[in-house]
Amino acid sequence: MLGVTEREQLPVGQAKAGEPEAWSVLFRRYQLPLYVYVFELARDEQTSLDIVQETFIAAVRHIGSLRDEAKFGGWLFGIAHQKCAQLWRRQNRDAAWRGEIAETPPDLDAGPDELLIRREEEAEFMRLVNELPPPQRAVLLLHFVEDFSLEQIAEITQTPLGTVKSRLHYAKRALRKLLEEK
Amino acid sequence: MKTPREILLQQHEAIAPKLDALRAGVVAGLGRPPARETVSWRDFARSLRWHFAGLSAAWVVVAVLNIDHSPSPVAMIPRDKIPTPQQLWASLRESRRLLLEYSGDASVAETAAVPGRRSEMADEQAVV
Numbered sequence: 472m473l474g475v476t477e478r479e480q481l482p483v484g485q486a487k488a489g490e491p492e493a494w495s496v497l498f499r500r501y502q503l504p505l506y507v508y509v510f511e512l513a514r515d516e517q518t519s520l521d522i523v524q525e526t527f528i529a530a531v532r533h534i535g536s537l538r539d540e541a542k543f544g545g546w547l548f549g550i551a552h553q554k555c556a557q558l559w560r561r562q563n564r565d566a567a568w569r570g571e572i573a574e575t576p577p578d579l580d581a582g583p584d585e586l587l588i589r590r591e592e593e594a595e596f597m598r599l600v601n602e603l604p605p606p607q608r609a610v611l612l613l614h615f616v617e618d619f620s621l622e623q624i625a626e627i628t629q630t631p632l633g634t635v636k637s638r639l640h641y642a643k644r645a646l647r648k649l650l651e652e653k
Numbered sequence: 654m655k656t657p658r659e660i661l662l663q664q665h666e667a668i669a670p671k672l673d674a675l676r677a678g679v680v681a682g683l684g685r686p687p688a689r690e691t692v693s694w695r696d697f698a699r700s701l702r703w704h705f706a707g708l709s710a711a712w713v714v715v716a717v718l719n720i721d722h723s724p725s726p727v728a729m730i731p732r733d734k735i736p737t738p739q740q741l742w743a744s745l746r747e748s749r750r751l752l753l754e755y756s757g758d759a760s761v762a763e764t765a766a767v768p769g770r771r772s773e774m775a776d777e778q779a780v781v
Contacts, residue, residue, distance in 0.1 A: 491684050510665060
């Protein structure tokens with residue numbers, strides 16, 4: 472499996488210099504994870520493709536604002552996340568984004584690599600992901616799909632770190648509960 | 654056994670060709686030089702229409718504020734006190750006579766004050 476945020480050598484510098492081939496490499500690397508993330512939030516194929524395209528275009532346009540080249544992935548997901556949030560606001564469903572968990576964030580349990588799912592549990596896993604409230608779903612997807620750190624997820628979603636910890640904890644707990652029940 | 658990431662990516666593998674096309678489209682747009690926009694004078698004028706409207710409105714306000722609403726000095730003189738042309742002419746002659754008198758040339762003042770007949774003046778000029 473690709474190590475996701477494993478320190479890949481990505482041609483971000485060349486992309487900054489405007490080399491189309493470098494952009495092609497970067498987009499190829501992120502297109503599917505980005506689509507998965509957007510689709511699991513937007514739940515519509517065409518809308519998700521549009522958001523991915525807009526994200527790519529915005530990335531090309533604003534690459535100059537990226538200070539740390541190592542954070543390209545998080546920065547790209549941040550653009551996509553903002554576009555998803557805009558979509559939700561347009562659909563007047565942003566109330567769901569505001570549902571915060573007031574409890575003190577507990578220490579996080581096992582990472583994504585420690586969570587293994589059996590073939591017969593896959594459909595149930597997807598159903599559970601879809602049932603999670605959007606804020607928890609977003610955090611869980613960022614954690615699973617790209618293995619972003621909590622700090623990176625907080626930056627991407629523009630959410631306090633404590634809130635990210637809470638959301639991830641409760642999402643994973645719900646997931647475990649379901650898998651144990653099965 | 655699979656990781657959540659593997660499951661999630663696998664669920665959406667079928668979208669890969671569309672994503673490839675999308676990526677190719679965006680990357681193709683990178684090499685293209687931005688189209689030069691030619692702006693005609695009409696478009697230029699149209700783009701400034703709100704500026705023109707604003708300036709016009711400002712000038713109208715300035716013009717309105719500059720209208721003198723105070724009554725004119727002429728209008729302040731009562732109608733019955735307006736002198737007739739004869740009175741004005743007499744007053745002018747009197748003023749001229751006094752001016753010449755004060756300057757010491759009484760003879761001139763006398764003659765100037767009462768000019769001769771036009772027909773006589775013509776004869777004098779003819780003699781000279």
